[in-house]
Amino acid sequence: MIENSNTKNQEPSDWDLVIEPKNSLFKLNLKQVWRYRDLLLLFVRRDFVSFYKQTILGPIWFLIQPLFTMGMYLFVFGELAGISTDGLPQPLFYLIGIAAWSYFSDCVTKTSTVFKENSSIFGKVYFPRLIMPLSIVVSNLVRFGIQLLLIAVAMLYFYLTGAHFNVTLYILLIPILVVLMALLGLGLGMIVSALTTKYRDLALLINFGIQLLMYGTTVIYPLSSLTGNMKTIISLNPMTTIIEGMRLGLVGKGSFQWTDLLYTLIVSVSIALVGTLIFNKVEKNFVDTI
Amino acid sequence: MSEVIKVENLSKAYQLGQFSTGTIAQDLNRWWALTRGKEDPFLMIGESNDRSIKGTSDIVWSLKDINFSINQGDTVGIIGKNGAGKSTLLKLLSQVSGPTTGSIKVKGRIASLLEVGTGFHPELTGRENIFLNGAILGMRKKEILRKFEEIVDFSGVERYIDTPVKRYSSGMYVRLAFAVAAHLESEILIVDEVLAVGDAEFQKKCLGKMNDISSSDGRTILFVSHNLAAIENLCKSSILLENGQIVKTGLTKSVIDQYLFNKKSLNAGIGLSHRTDRKGNGKVQFKKIEFTDAKGSLINQLRSGEDYNLILTLEMLENINLNDLIVAIGIDNNKATRITLLSNEITNQLAVNKIKDNLITVNISIKNLPLNSGFYQFTLFAKDSFAILDWIEDATSIMIEQGDFFKTGKLIPSEQGDILVNHSYIN
Numbered sequence: 227m228i229e230n231s232n233t234k235n236q237e238p239s240d241w242d243l244v245i246e247p248k249n250s251l252f253k254l255n256l257k258q259v260w261r262y263r264d265l266l267l268l269f270v271r272r273d274f275v276s277f278y279k280q281t282i283l284g285p286i287w288f289l290i291q292p293l294f295t296m297g298m299y300l301f302v303f304g305e306l307a308g309i310s311t312d313g314l315p316q317p318l319f320y321l322i323g324i325a326a327w328s329y330f331s332d333c334v335t336k337t338s339t340v341f342k343e344n345s346s347i348f349g350k351v352y353f354p355r356l357i358m359p360l361s362i363v364v365s366n367l368v369r370f371g372i373q374l375l376l377i378a379v380a381m382l383y384f385y386l387t388g389a390h391f392n393v394t395l396y397i398l399l400i401p402i403l404v405v406l407m408a409l410l411g412l413g414l415g416m417i418v419s420a421l422t423t424k425y426r427d428l429a430l431l432i433n434f435g436i437q438l439l440m441y442g443t444t445v446i447y448p449l450s451s452l453t454g455n456m457k458t459i460i461s462l463n464p465m466t467t468i469i470e471g472m473r474l475g476l477v478g479k480g481s482f483q484w485t486d487l488l489y490t491l492i493v494s495v496s497i498a499l500v501g502t503l504i505f506n507k508v509e510k511n512f513v514d515t516i
Numbered sequence: 517m518s519e520v521i522k523v524e525n526l527s528k529a530y531q532l533g534q535f536s537t538g539t540i541a542q543d544l545n546r547w548w549a550l551t552r553g554k555e556d557p558f559l560m561i562g563e564s565n566d567r568s569i570k571g572t573s574d575i576v577w578s579l580k581d582i583n584f585s586i587n588q589g590d591t592v593g594i595i596g597k598n599g600a601g602k603s604t605l606l607k608l609l610s611q612v613s614g615p616t617t618g619s620i621k622v623k624g625r626i627a628s629l630l631e632v633g634t635g636f637h638p639e640l641t642g643r644e645n646i647f648l649n650g651a652i653l654g655m656r657k658k659e660i661l662r663k664f665e666e667i668v669d670f671s672g673v674e675r676y677i678d679t680p681v682k683r684y685s686s687g688m689y690v691r692l693a694f695a696v697a698a699h700l701e702s703e704i705l706i707v708d709e710v711l712a713v714g715d716a717e718f719q720k721k722c723l724g725k726m727n728d729i730s731s732s733d734g735r736t737i738l739f740v741s742h743n744l745a746a747i748e749n750l751c752k753s754s755i756l757l758e759n760g761q762i763v764k765t766g767l768t769k770s771v772i773d774q775y776l777f778n779k780k781s782l783n784a785g786i787g788l789s790h791r792t793d794r795k796g797n798g799k800v801q802f803k804k805i806e807f808t809d810a811k812g813s814l815i816n817q818l819r820s821g822e823d824y825n826l827i828l829t830l831e832m833l834e835n836i837n838l839n840d841l842i843v844a845i846g847i848d849n850n851k852a853t854r855i856t857l858l859s860n861e862i863t864n865q866l867a868v869n870k871i872k873d874n875l876i877t878v879n880i881s882i883k884n885l886p887l888n889s890g891f892y893q894f895t896l897f898a899k900d901s902f903a904i905l906d907w908i909e910d911a912t913s914i915m916i917e918q919g920d921f922f923k924t925g926k927l928i929p930s931e932q933g934d935i936l937v938n939h940s941y942i943n
Contacts, residue, residue, distance in 0.1 A: 241522075245611060245620040265651035272648055276639040279680070350631045351652055352611035510614040514530065 255506075259354045269361035274368060288372045292328065296320045303446045312448040312479040315389045318380050322476060323445035325373040326469045329366055329404075330411045331436045336362045337415020338432050341423050341512050348512070355509040356502070359416055363408045370404070377476065396482065397475035403468045406490055409498040410464055416501030420508040444469050449481040464490040519585045519623070520704060520736050521609070526582040526618035528604050528760075529575050578604040579760045582618070588703075591730040591737040593751035593768055595744070595775050600757040602740050603708065606630060609738065610706050624703030624736075627654055631708070633693030638682035642673060642692055645681050649696045663699045670725070671695035691718060698725045704736045705729065726750060743850060744772055744891060745930065776915045786912045788896075796904035799836050800876065802896045804829040805912060819919030820927060820936060822885055826858075828878040828896070832871070836900050843867040843878045846895035847887070848910070849934045855892075856935075858882075886936040888928060889918040 278284045299320045303309045311319035337359045341348065344358055384391065422429045440446075443465045452460055460466055467486040474480030579601045586592055596602050607613045609620060610628030635652040636645050646667055650660040660667075668674050671692040673684070681689055707726070723746060730737050730750075741747050747754060747768060754771040756764040764774045786805045794801070809815050810823040818824065828843060844859035858880060860867045867878050893913045898905045918927050921936045928936070 241621040241623055243620075243622040243626065245608065245615065245622070247615050247617055247619075261656075262651070262654075264657040268648045268651045268657075272637055272640060272644070275644070276637055279639040347635050347652065349612060350634045351628060353652060353654065514613055 255354060259356050259360070262353055262357050265353060266357050266361050266364065269357065270365040270368065273361070273365040285372070288369050289376055292321060292324045292373050292376065295324050295328075299324070299446060309447050310451045312450055312473075314391055314473075314477055314479055315384045318377070318384055318389075318391070318477055319448075319473070320446065321373075321377050321380055322473050323443075323469055325370060325377060326407065326472055327440055327443060327445045327465070328373075329370040330407050330465055330468075331440070332366045332369075333363055333408065333411025334415045334418070334436055335433060336366070337412060338418035338422060339429055340415070340419045341508075342429070356505065359412055359419070359505070362415075363412050366411075367404070367408065381476065391477040391479070394475055394478050396471065396480075399471055399487075400475055403471050406464070406494040407468050409494040410468075413494070413497035413499070413501035416505040417497070420501075420504040423508055423512045439463075439465075448473075448479065450479075461486065464493045518588050520588045521586040521623075521738075522621040523582055523584050523609075524619050524621075526579060526605075526608065526620060527577060527616050528579040528601075528608060528613070529577050529616045577760050579608070579615075582760075582762055584755060584762065584765060586736060586738070588736055589730065589734040590753060591726075591739060591751045593747035593754035593771075594738065594740045594757060595747060595754055595771060596757035599759075601760040602757055603630075604760075605757070606706055606708055606738070606740060622704065625654065625701075626704040626706065627697075627700045627702035628706035629653075629697045629700075629708065630706075632690055632697060636681055636689070636693060639680055641680055642668075642677040642684070645692070646696055649693065650700075653697060653700055654702065655700060659701060663701075667695045667699050670698060687718070694718075694722055698722070698729070702735070704738070706738045708740050709742065723750060744775075745850065748772060788908065788911060791908055791911065793908065795907040796898070798906060799832070799834040799900075800841070800898055800905040801831050801833060802828060802898070802906055802908055802911065803831050803875070805894070805896075818885065818914060818916045820885055820887060820889055820916060821919040821921030821923075824882045824885060826880045826882060828880075830876040830878065830898065830906070832874045832876055836905065838868045838871065838876070839866060840901040841867045841876075841905075842897075842899050844897040845880070846897065848893040848895065850891040850893075852893070855887075884921070884938065885916070885919070886921070886938070887916050888930055888932075888934050888936055889916050890930050890934065891915055892934075 278287055281287060283290070296317055300316055304311070304316045304320075340358050340362070348355065381391075381393075418428055418432050442460060443463050444460065449457065449460060449466060449470050467482065467490040470480040471482045471487065472480070474482045582605065594602050594605065604613075606628065607630070608615050610626070610630060612628075612630070633649065635649055637648065640648065646664065647657065647660055651657065668677055671688075671694075673688045673692050676684065676688065681692070684692070705726075726737060726739070727750060729735050737750075739747060739751055751768050753766060754768040755762055756771045756775050764771050788802045788804060791802075804827075806827040806829070807815055807818060808825045808827060810825070812825065815824070826845070828845075830843070842859065842861045844857055844861065846854055846857050848854050868876055870877055891913055892915075893910045896906070896908045896911045898907070921927060921938075
C-alpha cells in the first residue's frame, strides 16, 4: 500500500540510493562506474563492429586512414615544403605523429559531442554517464593499437632496407604516454561536452580548433627544428612532449626531458580532473537543457 | 512489509522560455536587452505553453511537494491527464533528470523502462543487441548470459538472432526489446507507456509477464499508462496526479473513480473553446459538447443501452451554406482504434437544427447506446462542400458506465469488445 510518508519518521535505514537535488561536486560515484564495466566493453565492441559492418575492406579501414594521411604529408610537407624530419625516414616520422595526434583529436571531438549524440539514450535510461566518454577513449585505444602495429611493420621495413634509427629504452614510457594522452583527450572533451549542452557554438569551435592545434604540435616537424620563444611555446603544449617521447622511444630521435614529462603529467591529470568534475555536475540535469 | 521507495517533498521546476536557447550570442543578446530594460527577445516561444491557462510566472512546477512511499512487492499505477507530471515523476525516479527539491530514497536495484529498445544499434545482430541493451538497463554480462535462452524464447525471434536488427520487422524489434527488459533482475521496475506498442497478442503477453514479475517474484512495479483497464488489471494501488500534485492515493478502483469523476462533469457540457489543435479553415468552430437524456435534461454520465441526445454547439465565424454542412463524430476505443462514425452525410439529413447569434446547434439522437462500458475518445469533424471547416481529434474522452443494454441485468465483459449487438436466440 501507498502511504503518505509525510509525517512518519522512520529509523535511519540502509537506503541503497538517495536521489537529491545537489550532489556534492566531488561525489563521483566511481564505484558505480566500475559496476557498469561490462557496458563499457559492450560500447567499445559496438563502436568497433558497427564501424566496418557492410564494408568490403572491414577493419583494414583503420589502416587506410593513417596511410593516406601519411602519403599526403609526404607530398606536401616532405616534398614541397621540405620540412626536416630529424634525419628519420619521413614515413616513419609522420606515422608516429599521425597515430598519436589522431588518437588525441578523436578523443576530444567525439567526447565533446557525447551529450548531443546520446541525448536519446540519456533521456530514457540511467547509467553512469561517465561510461560514455570512457568507452570513446577505450575504443580509440583499439584503433591506436592497430596503428602501432602499422608503425612496427614500417619500422621493420626500414630496418631491413638499412635506414638509420634505433629503438631506445624510452620505449618503456609509451604506456604512460598513452595514458596521459587519454587523460588529456578525455578531460578536454568532457569540459567541452559539458559546455556544449548550453552553448552549441563550442562544438563548432572545437572541430577546427583541434585541426589548427595540430600545427602547434610536433606532428609534421620535430621540436629540435625550433629555437627560442617558438620552442618554448610549442613545448607548453602537452601533446608535444607525448609525441616527442614516443619518437624517442620508437626511433631514437626526439627532444624529451623528464621535467617536460612531469609538466605534462600535471597538466593532463588536472585537465582530466576538472573535466570529470564539470561533466559530473552537468550530467544530472542536462536532459532538461539540451 | 518494508518500504522500498520513499519520496519526500519532491518537486521539479522547469523554466519556460528563457532557458537554454542555444548559443552564447543569444545569451549576450538577452543580457543586453534586459540591461536596457527591454523585453527578453527570446521569451516569446513557449511562454503560453501551459495547456489551458496562461501562467504569469515563467517557472512551471511540473511536480510539487510529492510525498509517498511504496512497499516491497506492490504494483502501483500512476494515473493522470497529459501534463499532470507522470512522466516527470518517472524521469526523477529513474534518475534521468534530477529533482529541484526533495529526495527519493530507494532500496534495491531500480530499473526503468521508459522506452523499449533504448540503445539498440541497427547494424548489430539481435544477439549483440540483447547484450548491449541488457547492459544499458543495468544487467551484468553473466546475468544476461544466464537469461539469454529465456530472452530469445520470450521474444520469439530465434531464427533471426544473428541477423542485424535493421532487417527486423518493427514487431520483431519491439518483441526482442521488451524481452530483454522483461528479464531484468532488478527489485524495482518502472514502466512507462511502453505497452502501447506491438499487437494485441503481444500486449497481452507483456501484461502477463508483468503480472508474473510482481506476483511470483515479489518485485515492486511502478506502472504508468493511459490504458486504465491495464492499470486496473495490474495494480493493486494507484496514485492520481493532477497539475503536479498528488490528488489521491489508495486502491486502484477508487483512484480511477476519482480520476474519471474529476475528468468529466458532463453536467455543464464539455467546452472546446480553448482547443488550439484544430485543423480546417476555421469558418465554423466547435464550442461545446453536451449530452441530454431522452427528455432533454442534462446528464452527468452515460450508460450502455440508454437513449441520449448528443448536442454540439458550433460558432459560425464566416458565412457558409448551412445546407451543405456535414458534421461527423468519430468514436475511438481506449486503444485508439476507430470503432464507428456518426455523420449526417450517411443519414442524408441536414445537420443544423437551429441557429441563433451565429451559434449553430447540432442535435444527434442516439437510441439504445450500443457501446460497452469503458473509455471512448470523440473526434469532431465539420465540412461544407468546399473544404474542411473544423476538425478536432480526440476532442474529449468520455466514460461509458455499465448499463442494462440487454435488459437482462448482464453486460458482456469489457475485454470481449466495445460494441454491443442487440441479438436474441430463436427457439
